Amino acid sequence: MPPDNKKPIVRKPIARKPTSRKKKSKPFSMQWKIAIAGLLLILLSPFYYGYVLKGFVATWRWVKDWGQDPNYRTYKSFNIKIPKKYSIHGIDVSYYQGKINWQKVKEMKEDDVSIRFAFIKATEGIMLVDSYFQRNWREAPKAGIICGAYHFFRPKKDGKTQAKFFLQVVNIEKGDLPPVVDIESLDGVSPLKMRAELADFLNYVEVKTKVRPIIYTGLKFYEDYLVDRFDEYPLWIAHYYQPKLRLDKSRWKFWQHSDKAKINGIGHIVDFNAFNGDSLALEKMRN
Known part of the structure; x- marks a missing residue:
């Protein structure tokens, strides 16, 4: 069929809007x-x-109480955390604690923790006698507490003179713990000078008492100035609020692990200590 000559009409498609149905x-x-x-x-x-x-x-x-170390737990009556691996505990006191009722100290107990021993400050330097020493030295043994006396050492003062002064004040008897020298600072002298005076103190006390003294010091002071020296002397180390003392266990005898204990019969906070050993080992340390 031949094509139609008429042009086709172009119609635009009508856009449809989609029908929207509302959902019910x-x-x-x-x-x-x-x-x-x-x-x-x-x-x-x-x-x-x-x-x-x-x-x-x-x-x-x-x-x-338990999350960090199950062997380091809080004892409510003492108000501190105490390492559980030690069976013998004690305190150290001075005039700072005031008048002490030692019988109440002895009777205090929580679980298996009680006060078995006490180190008592006697002297400092070449002139100072602790004002409560004589009373504490007399009353603590009456209550059944094993005692030892300590001297606060001043490196600027002559070591031998300090030792003589200490032994003039303290009458060390059979059954006492060894005498202690407390060394915590250089007091402005060199480490060499401090060690020389300390050696004089230790030698004099040992010769006169026939007992080897204990050295008390802080862990950092020990590491800075005393490590690998005076190894023949028993160590008492201060290292607070830790489940473990960062020092070889064969090296130390006493560990002062807190300075905030609350003790019955004492009106002020007290240093708390653990002994590295059993009852037999403690007895062997006594004169």
Whole structure:
């Protein structure tokens, strides 16, 4: 068929809008309403917050008392953490603690922890006598506490003179713990000078008493100035608030692990110590 000579009419397509159908909303189920209301009641309840708080406190106490080391736990009556691996505990005192009721000290006990020994400050330098020494030195043994006396050493003063002064004040008897020299600072002198005076003190006391003295010092002072020196002398080391003393266990005899203990019969906080050994080892240390 021959083509038609007329031009075809071009019609634009009509755009259709899609028909939108509104979905019918389903009514909120009664079960959901009840569940949400119940949840709101729980969240707004003071009992809920009390329960959450109680759980938080319990967790915090566990972390505090046990989380770091199960062998380092808090004893409420002493108000400090005490390493559990040691069976013999003691304190050290001076005029700072005031008048002490030693019988109450002896009777205090929590679990297997009680006060078995005490180191008592006697002298300092070449002139100072602790004002409570004589009373403590007399009353503590009466209560059944094993005692030792200590001298606070001043490196600027002559070591031998300090030793003579200490022994003039302290009458060391059979059954006492060895005498102690407390060295904590250089007092402005060189380490060499400090060690020379300390050696004079130790030698004089040992010759006169026939007992080898104990050296007390802080862990850092020991590491800085005394390590690999005076190795023949027993060590008493201060190193606070730790589950373990950072020193070879064969090297030390006493560990002062806290300075904040609360003890019955004493009106001020006290240093607390552990002995590295059993009862037989402690007896061997006594004169």
